[in-house]
Amino acid sequence: MTLGGVSRLALVGYRSFSASQVPRMHSYCFTPITSRQMSTDVKSITAKLRSSGLLRTQGLIGGKWTDAYDGKTLEVLNPATGEVVADVSCMGRKETNDAISSATDAFSSWSKVTAAERSKCLRKWYDLLIAHKEELGQLITLEQGKPLKEAIGEVSYGASFIEFFAEEAKRVYGDIIPATLSDRRLFVLRQPVGVVGAITPWNFPLAMITRKVGPALACGCTVVIKPSEFTPLTALAAAELSLQAGIPPGAVNVVMGNAPDIGDALLASPQVRKITFTGSTAVGKKLMAGAAATVKKVSLELGGNAPCIVFNDADLDVAVKGALAAKFRNSGQTCVCANRILVQEDLVNIASQHGNEVWVFVISSEFKKERVFLEFFVVTYWVFNAGIYEKFANAFSNAVQDLKVGEGFTEGAVQGPLINKAALEKVERFVQDAVSKGAKVLLGGKRHSLGMTFYEPTVIGDVKNDMLISREEVFGPVAPLLRFKTEEEAIHMANDTNAGLAAYIFTTNVQRTWRVSEALEYGLVGVNEGLISTEVAPFGGVKQSGLGREGSKYGMDEYLEVNEICVLGGYEQKLMVEVCSLFGDGLVVIQR
Numbered sequence: 001m002t003l004g005g006v007s008r009l010a011l012v013g014y015r016s017f018s019a020s021q022v023p024r025m026h027s028y029c030f031t032p033i034t035s036r037q038m039s040t041d042v043k044s045i046t047a048k049l050r051s052s053g054l055l056r057t058q059g060l061i062g063g064k065w066t067d068a069y070d071g072k073t074l075e076v077l078n079p080a081t082g083e084v085v086a087d088v089s090c091m092g093r094k095e096t097n098d099a100i101s102s103a104t105d106a107f108s109s110w111s112k113v114t115a116a117e118r119s120k121c122l123r124k125w126y127d128l129l130i131a132h133k134e135e136l137g138q139l140i141t142l143e144q145g146k147p148l149k150e151a152i153g154e155v156s157y158g159a160s161f162i163e164f165f166a167e168e169a170k171r172v173y174g175d176i177i178p179a180t181l182s183d184r185r186l187f188v189l190r191q192p193v194g195v196v197g198a199i200t201p202w203n204f205p206l207a208m209i210t211r212k213v214g215p216a217l218a219c220g221c222t223v224v225i226k227p228s229e230f231t232p233l234t235a236l237a238a239a240e241l242s243l244q245a246g247i248p249p250g251a252v253n254v255v256m257g258n259a260p261d262i263g264d265a266l267l268a269s270p271q272v273r274k275i276t277f278t279g280s281t282a283v284g285k286k287l288m289a290g291a292a293a294t295v296k297k298v299s300l301e302l303g304g305n306a307p308c309i310v311f312n313d314a315d316l317d318v319a320v321k322g323a324l325a326a327k328f329r330n331s332g333q334t335c336v337c338a339n340r341i342l343v344q345e346d347l348v349n350i351a352s353q354h355g356n357e358v359w360v361f362v363i364s365s366e367f368k369k370e371r372v373f374l375e376f377f378v379v380t381y382w383v384f385n386a387g388i389y390e391k392f393a394n395a396f397s398n399a400v401q402d403l404k405v406g407e408g409f410t411e412g413a414v415q416g417p418l419i420n421k422a423a424l425e426k427v428e429r430f431v432q433d434a435v436s437k438g439a440k441v442l443l444g445g446k447r448h449s450l451g452m453t454f455y456e457p458t459v460i461g462d463v464k465n466d467m468l469i470s471r472e473e474v475f476g477p478v479a480p481l482l483r484f485k486t487e488e489e490a491i492h493m494a495n496d497t498n499a500g501l502a503a504y505i506f507t508t509n510v511q512r513t514w515r516v517s518e519a520l521e522y523g524l525v526g527v528n529e530g531l532i533s534t535e536v537a538p539f540g541g542v543k544q545s546g547l548g549r550e551g552s553k554y555g556m557d558e559y560l561e562v563n564e565i566c567v568l569g570g571y572e573q574k575l576m577v578e579v580c581s582l583f584g585d586g587l588v589v590i591q592r
């Protein structure tokens with residue numbers, strides 16, 4: 001029997017067990033990424049994608065598929081196998097400037113199209129994305145590595161932003177403000193900001209684009225997309241479908257290649273009125289600084305360092321399921337992935353042996369009687385921890401052990417490879433650092449026997465908040481468990497970071513739910529739930545995790561300017577304004 005989750009002094013028999021008894025897996029092998037050969041499977045998938053017109057390898061500028069002007073290309077690799085999936089145009093400043101000009105031209109007409117028309121085009125785009133869910137999912141698996149089922153799930157998620165913002169397009173309302181002078185009328189219009197530069201990462205090759213482009217187009221903006229060089233194929237396929245949906249040439253442009261050059265061109269252009277970025281905090285800061293020269297609007301979705309707090313009063317099954325989802329989505333390569341799993345232990349647990357029996361005295365975290373501790377301490381044989389920590393560590397490690405690792409097209413695989421060798425080495429470095437400072441590997445802890453960039457789903461116990469793995473995003477399938485004793489300590493540990501994107505808490509105590517949720521300095525808080533992203537809710541961080549919100553009705557604000565129109569109506573001179581007649585579908589107002 002284990003202890004934990006009790007708010008009283010307990011005296012019970014105790015059988016100790018250790019999470020490190022969970023079996024370990026595999027030795028490692030690493031195959032270098034050198035192969036240009038393609039397996040038969042990949043060949044047949046890419047051939048089908050090519051014949052369906054969805055395997056695009058050129059940039060899209062002004063509605064035309066365009067090579068890099070100097071003919072350069074870059075390889076897109078399958079991270080699971082190292083195979084080259086395609087060679088795509090490697091573009092830079094010149095192509096970006098042309099894409100900006102096309103977007104500027106397109107803006108003058110797209111911004112004037114009725115909201116209903118824009119809405120119809122977006123809805124058509126959504127329908128096409130869903131109709132091609134399987135192919136887009138295959139593309140995501142090929143270039144990003146996530147398991148096919150998860151990749152198809154991303155297509156539904158990504159498409160949901162287009163559907164949602166197709167509807168929001170029709171709800172860009174303005175305002176009328178009571179004026180301070182009686183002969184004036186004050187109107188507030190919400191108008192599109194203009195051309196948008198959208199720079200996106202590789203971990204969600206579709207959804208991170210649609211979450212930006214959906215609201216931008218809905219508001220009447222036009223966009224130049226710069227997808228990650230690791231995953232441009234999904235972006236290009238989605239852009240192809242936007243053309244098929246009737247979104248006019250030039251409204252959606254895609255350039256990829258030399259990221260700093262493309263970024264600089266977007267920043268330098270006075271036509272680009274908004275930069276929306278999802279990616280690392282370091283690049284986000286550079287873009288924010290660069291946007292200052294032309295005073296662009298900026299929204300940033302940056303890195304996180306999500307705490308996942310499991311209190312003694314949590315439902316163990318709910319906590320294990322939720323933490324598993326929050327940690328291992330996309331093999332841990334998600335900005336909202338649980339980066340630190342804080343698990344409660346009791347304040348002090350004292351065990352003493354009487355003959356064959358072990359007696360344990362628990363002072364739970366909610367029953368802080370230090371005096372009782374001191375009294376019992378004199379009869380103690382050893383001191384150890386109970387709370388929910390041990391129970392959780394065991395149940396969680398067992399669940400993690402069941403996660404099947406495999407190449408994305410493998411039946412039943414739920415954990416894919418990491419994006420590249422650098423990501424793999426970073427995970428290794430973080431684990432080694434933690435272990436060298438006293439953390440214990442409870443499961444996994446090394447490269448997977450599949451080789452390439454596969455890493456074993458890993459659980460590490462006794463991690464401290466000052467270890468590298470707790471300070472930075474591990475961005476891999478490694479779950480560090482940290483102990484805490486009191487609610488105050490958990491909140492302090494959780495907030496002790498520059499990041500503030502997502503946090504999770506597991507508790508059955510209603511008062512604690514509100515207390516802790518409101519004390520956490522995070523843009524998103526999941527309570528007893530590990531999957532919290534949806535198109536209808538605002539997504540974004542506080543502190544150095546970003547600026548602005550994506551998704552939901554709030555996501556529209558990022559692409560709109562609020563403009564005032566002050567009309568001197570001449571009402572005092574008794575000029576009559578009368579609605580004269582209706583011509584066609586326009587309301588004509590005659591002033592005399």
Ligand SMILES: NC(=O)c1ccc[n+]([C@@H]2O[C@H](COP(=O)([O-])OP(=O)(O)OC[C@H]3O[C@@H](n4cnc5c(N)ncnc54)[C@H](O)[C@@H]3O)[C@@H](O)[C@H]2O)c1
Pocket residue numbers: 199200201202203204208226227228229259260261262263264278279280281283284286300301302303304334335336473501541545546
């Ligand atoms: N908050 C969120 O919503 C969110 C979502 C997904 C990913 N992320 C974060 O993204 C990171 C992982 O993604 P990544 O490795 O692709 O990030 P990254 O910052 O390396 O790259 C993101 C994008 O920026 C581009 N880029 C890089 N240098 C640039 C420059 N100088 N100028 C212009 N563009 C440049 C890249 O080519 C890519 O398209 C993680 O930190 C993750 O937390 C955040």
Ligand SMILES: O=CCCC(=O)O
Pocket residue numbers: 203204207333334335336533539
């Ligand atoms: O990686 C960040 C985005 C993930 C999400 O939208 O839930």
